[in-house]
Amino acid sequence: MRAEGWYCDPYGIHSDRWFSDGQPTNLVRDEGTESRDEPPPREPPLPLVPVAEIQVSDGSDLLRADETPKGRRNYMDGSGALGVGFN
Numbered sequence: 001m002r003a004e005g006w007y008c009d010p011y012g013i014h015s016d017r018w019f020s021d022g023q024p025t026n027l028v029r030d031e032g033t034e035s036r037d038e039p040p041p042r043e044p045p046l047p048l049v050p051v052a053e054i055q056v057s058d059g060s061d062l063l064r065a066d067e068t069p070k071g072r073r074n075y076m077d078g079s080g081a082l083g084v085g086f087n
Contacts, residue, residue, distance in 0.1 A: 006051040010044035013037065016051050 002022030009017040009028065014037065018027035024039040 003048050006053070008049040008051060010046070010048060011040055013040075019048065 003019035004021065005019065006016045006029065007019050009015060010024070011017070014028035014030050016029040017039065018025045018029075024044050026036045026038045028035055028037045
């Protein structure tokens with residue numbers, strides 16, 4: 001099977017590089033920010049190291065806009081806690 005997906009950039013230029021059908025592409029990623037940068041014109045050093053993707057959450061860690069995490073004060077409650085009065 002040919003490499004497909006995010007791999008540690010074998011050239012050491014960026015954190016990750018996208019591979020398609022075993023070939024490095026110009027799609028790169030550094031600290032989660034994607035950009036474009038052509039790979040060097042040589043074959044990538046082997047072995048390729050796949051990047052562990054973050055697991056998608058089931059949403060149980062999300063809050064509604066009107067909820068406040070336990071132990072935190074709700075600064076958007078309209079009380080003027082930020083020095084802004086509501087009349």
